[in-house]
Amino acid sequence: MTIVRALALVLVAGLAAAPSALAQISDGIIKIGILNDQSSLYADLGGAGSVVAARMAVEDFGADKKGLKVEFVSADHQNKADVGSQIARQWYDTDKVDVIVDVPNSGVALALTQITKEKGKAMLVSGAATADLTGKACTPNTIHWTYDTWALANGTGNAVVKTGGDTWFFLTSDYAFGHALERDVEAVVLKNGAKVLGKVRHPLNTQDFSSFLLQTQASKAKIIGLANAGGDTTNAIKQGAEFGIVKGGQNFAGLLVFLTDVHALGLPTAQGLIFTETFYWDANEQTRAFAKRFAPRDRGIHPTMVHAGVYAAVTHYLKAVEALKSDDGTKVIAKMKEMPTDDPLFGKGTVRADGRKVHPAYLFEVKKPNESKGPWDYYNLRATIPTEQAFRPLDQGDCPLVKK
Amino acid sequence: MTTQALFGQLLIGLINGAFYALLSLGLAVIFGLLNIINFAHGALYMMGAFVAYFLLQWAGLGYWWALLVAPIVVALVGTVLERTMLRWLYHLDHLYGLLLTFGIALVIEGLFRNEFGSSGLPYSIPDALRGSYNLGFMFLPTYRAWVVVFSLVVCLTTWYVIERTRLGAYLRAATENPTLVQAFGINVPRMITLTYGFGVGLAALAGVLAAPIYQVNPLMGANMIIVVFAVVVIGGMGSIMGSIVTGFALGIVEGLTKVFYPEASSTVIFVIMALVLFVRPAGLFGRTA
Numbered sequence: 001m002t003i004v005r006a007l008a009l010v011l012v013a014g015l016a017a018a019p020s021a022l023a024q025i026s027d028g029i030i031k032i033g034i035l036n037d038q039s040s041l042y043a044d045l046g047g048a049g050s051v052v053a054a055r056m057a058v059e060d061f062g063a064d065k066k067g068l069k070v071e072f073v074s075a076d077h078q079n080k081a082d083v084g085s086q087i088a089r090q091w092y093d094t095d096k097v098d099v100i101v102d103v104p105n106s107g108v109a110l111a112l113t114q115i116t117k118e119k120g121k122a123m124l125v126s127g128a129a130t131a132d133l134t135g136k137a138c139t140p141n142t143i144h145w146t147y148d149t150w151a152l153a154n155g156t157g158n159a160v161v162k163t164g165g166d167t168w169f170f171l172t173s174d175y176a177f178g179h180a181l182e183r184d185v186e187a188v189v190l191k192n193g194a195k196v197l198g199k200v201r202h203p204l205n206t207q208d209f210s211s212f213l214l215q216t217q218a219s220k221a222k223i224i225g226l227a228n229a230g231g232d233t234t235n236a237i238k239q240g241a242e243f244g245i246v247k248g249g250q251n252f253a254g255l256l257v258f259l260t261d262v263h264a265l266g267l268p269t270a271q272g273l274i275f276t277e278t279f280y281w282d283a284n285e286q287t288r289a290f291a292k293r294f295a296p297r298d299r300g301i302h303p304t305m306v307h308a309g310v311y312a313a314v315t316h317y318l319k320a321v322e323a324l325k326s327d328d329g330t331k332v333i334a335k336m337k338e339m340p341t342d343d344p345l346f347g348k349g350t351v352r353a354d355g356r357k358v359h360p361a362y363l364f365e366v367k368k369p370n371e372s373k374g375p376w377d378y379y380n381l382r383a384t385i386p387t388e389q390a391f392r393p394l395d396q397g398d399c400p401l402v403k404k
Numbered sequence: 405m406t407t408q409a410l411f412g413q414l415l416i417g418l419i420n421g422a423f424y425a426l427l428s429l430g431l432a433v434i435f436g437l438l439n440i441i442n443f444a445h446g447a448l449y450m451m452g453a454f455v456a457y458f459l460l461q462w463a464g465l466g467y468w469w470a471l472l473v474a475p476i477v478v479a480l481v482g483t484v485l486e487r488t489m490l491r492w493l494y495h496l497d498h499l500y501g502l503l504l505t506f507g508i509a510l511v512i513e514g515l516f517r518n519e520f521g522s523s524g525l526p527y528s529i530p531d532a533l534r535g536s537y538n539l540g541f542m543f544l545p546t547y548r549a550w551v552v553v554f555s556l557v558v559c560l561t562t563w564y565v566i567e568r569t570r571l572g573a574y575l576r577a578a579t580e581n582p583t584l585v586q587a588f589g590i591n592v593p594r595m596i597t598l599t600y601g602f603g604v605g606l607a608a609l610a611g612v613l614a615a616p617i618y619q620v621n622p623l624m625g626a627n628m629i630i631v632v633f634a635v636v637v638i639g640g641m642g643s644i645m646g647s648i649v650t651g652f653a654l655g656i657v658e659g660l661t662k663v664f665y666p667e668a669s670s671t672v673i674f675v676i677m678a679l680v681l682f683v684r685p686a687g688l689f690g691r692t693a
Contacts, residue, residue: 040623043522174667203670207618207627210416211662211669214542218409234524235619242529242545242617244536264523264619299521 025327026096030070032058032314033097035087035112036127038076041205041231042104044260046127046306049298050102053307056294057314066322073097077108079204084108085115092119098327099124099317102310106130106177110137117141121329124317126309129229129256130180131392134356138399141329143336145357146309147278149181150392152255155276155361155385157188160223160253166194168253169221171212171236173228174201181255182227189225197221202232209236213243222250229256234264241269258304262378267369270378274365278390279305279345280379283362286344291376302376312343313357349387354399361390412542413663414656419548421655422555423610427628428635428647429559430606433566436642437579437599440490441498443505445632446625447512448604451478452611453620454516457527467530467616474612475605482604483597490600491593509625516622524619551613558609559648566644575599634677640690650688 034054036046051074063070073095077084084103091097092115100116103109104127116123117139124143125133131150133142168189172178178201186196197219200212213236216224224245226233237252245252254261257275281291281302290311294303303311320335321327337351349359363383372378394402427449434442455477456470465473485508493500529547536543566572578585578592586592611624618624639650654673661672680688 039517040522043517045523047522201667203667205627206670207624208420210419210548211413211659212666214409214412214416215663217542218412231522231524231619231621231623238526238619239617242536242547244543244545248543260521260523264526266526269526301521 025068025321025325026098028069029096030063030068030099030318030321030327031095031097032070032072033088033091033095033100034072034074034102034310035077035084035091035100035108036074036102036104037079038074040079042079042127042229044264044301045230045258045304046102046104046310049294049301049303049307050126050310052294052297053303053310054101054314056290056297057311058318061315061318063318068318068322070318077103077105079105079108081107081111085111088112088115092116092121098122098329099332101314102127102306104128104306105175106133106180107175109133110176113137113139113142116329119329122317122327122333124310124313126313127306129177131184131397132176132180134352134354135392135397135399138354138397138401140355140401141333143313143333143351143355143357145313146305147276147361148356148391149177149184151278151361151390152181152276153184153188154390154392155363156253156255156274157185158192159274159276159363159383161189161192161194165223165251165253167221168194168196168223168225169216169219170196170199170225170227171209171216172199172201173204173232175204177229178204178227182225185225185227185255202228204232206232207235209239210243212236213240213245217243217245217248217250220250223253224250225253225255227255230258230261233257234261237265237273238269258306259302259376259378260304262366263301263376267367267372267378270366271368272366274363274382276361276363276385277305278359278361279303279308280362280364280381281308282377282379283381290345308345312341312346315343316341316351352394354394354397354402356391356394356397358387358391360387361385408541410663413659415539415542415544416548417656417659418652419552419655420658421652422552423614423628423651424632424635424655425559425648425651426555426610426613427607427632428639428651429562429644430603430610431632431636432639432642432644432647433562433606434600434603435636436644437566437575438596438603439494439498439501439579440600441502441505442600442603443502443629444485444508444512445505445604445607446627446629447509448478448482448625449607449611449614449628450516450622450625451481451512452608453527453615453618453624454520454611455608456612456615457525457620460527467533467612470612470615471609475608478608478611479601479605483601486597486600491596494596509629513622513626520622522621522623524621524624527615527620529616547616551617554613555610558606562606563644563648631673634673638673638677638680638687640687643687643689646687646689 034051038047058070075087099122101124106128109128126146131148133144172182254275262270320332341349346359351357364379452474455474459465533547536545582592639646662669
């Protein structure tokens, strides 16, 4: 055999010995798409930070060393379900994206969960809130990671009623998320024997709450439940201070508050707010170490629970893909439900049959200005809600995947 | 809905109307006198609020200084924009000015959002204006009362200067027939630059007024600008008094909508705009070109 032929044979043999682990991963690449609000009221609690979190998850997993090729794309869904759907379809059909991550804004998430099921891909929701994602809208292709409206209602709703908040008035964001949160909190409030005196709905991304705040004042309810998030919550609280809501004897219950909201409000305005979250960067050594690496990559913003959820979900996803040696959406999600989870941010946990990831929830209270040692040092832990009680019981969700 | 509660809502509507009036005044001045559709108005309003925030953070200068300094700083930025970019478009169709200013707005907002995020920064109400008046039917925050009074004064002064003084007359003449006015020895290009700067300064002033009550936020302009344009279109694109009156009136209409059907409160102004355009295409106070 001539030298050239010998060399050619060696070359072919070498190529044939290429890692066959990639043989079943679609076109050999795991493509992760981060879809969220990057320019509007939810951009700081997720946004570019979620992309950072996903990248950190892939780096920490050591994808390169394990021979897994991972690529990222990201886009801004502008809080519009039609824009989000169009991007998702294009990603799934043309750009060969295997999994879509984050998806805040419950309206967008509900639209995308159907599309993901249709295409047999995977979706890991961290940002969206509606508990319907693991309830009547559950699919075998979606996992709802960080939190949901039921957990918030159970944590905050119970706590506030027990401290004497027996009359409520809801200020609700007029779309899927607001309605879901209002419904879940109202159920908890009524179950505890308190009364709901009224509700008012406001458009998403409202600048001026003065008119709505006037109505909440007229109701004389002790607690004003803010069934909204991001910029809407901070605007309502800030303007509430102007109208003397708290001085008049009423209190705000922030039903969904993120670290970035407290930062935007400042401690003098936010102090004393009580709410439920499932992650805080200053909780233990591991979360602190994560925050220390995360912050410089996201303009100094410390990780919110949404960022932590993206990190943990992507980590668990990669473990499942590695074990299955495939990135077929439906199969990977099933594998993720089979495998117990373990990551430095949420600790050990499981993913249930309805797609709900469960872990403990925490009741936090915002520190007074003199209690804080510096920026982002904002929370005191008031209570821990154990995993078994934190989320809606499996049999109460009307999820078709759960066998009765 | 008791009459008491209704009065409260009307008053709130009036206060919002003051913002709309002030912002649409700047737009009307710029369009009426310069024929530029200034889409950058919202971004410049936002810059006014940010300059107020910076003055406090970096120079320790409070609200009252900001009211004076911020409009001047942003007006300077406006004049630079006008000198370097806008003046090449005066002889062209309106749409080019719209495209250019829209692009400028996107760039400015993108830069600020990149740097400061979208959650907003805190800016507190000055001590002299804290507290509220107990009017019986509602508690009126002192600061909001100040906003209405101050806006009214500024709006009426501007209208007076433009419609009733010689300087205003020169301005109006210069835009109708620049060559003739220049032949009289008046420096027309400089007047035009100063007018644009003034319109921009009005936007920045509205920004400083807004900083303590809305979040100082790169998105604040984008949220306002579309409504303000609707106000100017309803009032009549060239009419100064039209934009002032319409601003206040629409603030009240929006306030009432928030009471009776709050879900429609962000669309009612556009519905009215559509109706007005059917009946009077030049706007309520406008003169057909």
